[in-house]
Amino acid sequence: MSHTLGARQAQKQKTRQAFLDAALALLEEQSLSSLGLREVTRAVGVAPTAFYRHFRSIPDLGVALVDEALGSLHPMVRETVSTTGDSEERISRAVELIAHYVAAHPSHVRFIARERHGGVQPVREAIGGQLARFADEVRVTLAQDPGAAGWSDDDVLMLARLYVDQMLISASLFLEALERPADERDRVARLATRQLRLITIGRDHWLD
Template structure:
């Protein structure tokens, strides 16, 4: 038997093994990943059809309805599940006896690592945040509000900016979350590994957040 034939057979066996593992994954997970794969090809989520997603996932269309009411329901699930994971990671990053500036840097590093590990999901959020179907935009706004509320609670617990009333502290956190979301698009737009450019973007994001907190530290209600 030739080496080429042996290699071909091994490659075929590996492909079948990968396909088998894919088929064993829960259908709900495969549907969500398939939608993200299509979005990663430059498609807007609103342009995706149910049959297209089920074909990509390798399931029949009727299987879709055992997990989602419609495509918008699938989109909202993508937003909510990603949001829960990232919120947990950022809350962990804010815990511990770290100076405020170190908390900012640690949170940004955690956030950027999440962007890389969940690139397709964050491309989806970035694309749908302003131009997606209304239910998905509303789901994203809810997650953004959860992020800001979590941060408000954590900063109050860490006694950071204690002179600010809660509603003003929440406004600061809204601004922080919006700044981080805006930075996501620029980081994700890097077409290839560019450590120098990414380091510049991360440093710029840290500086923007520091500036927000420095301004908030000097803020006096009623001035």
């Protein structure tokens, strides 16, 4: 088992994290395809060549950022969508999860929204892969719900994708509302709630 790392490895991970943090901060106001290697090392306070000790390239760093941003979110999503509670309760759980995550990690959310369709292929693919995982996790959870009786597998996945996409749209709206008066955030929360509610109503009558 991996016990406590030597002082050597510990320092390396610390520097690596500094790279990720600095890059994320710089990406608040530009996109990954314009982020320079020297720009990042300058922000960290190390020599340009130190970069290569941690990442092969800027796209490589971007992929690491995708994991940092979305990797820890899977258990939270599974728990939030789980079948405990009625649908209205699950909707408000979901909206609150998004609101809190955006408030706690705004620059990660911005990064994902920006690079999902951004100019760097490996990063687009990493994000696409993570979102597909989310959709599949939601699909599995939905399939366990008694309301999914009589649904085709394909339709359950269709619904799961709809939910996931809706989450992302709401996250992006919360992000825009972050640097604005608090009542703006409430409006976004109410909008997101009603949209999820409408989708859920459509789900309830899908088999009519």
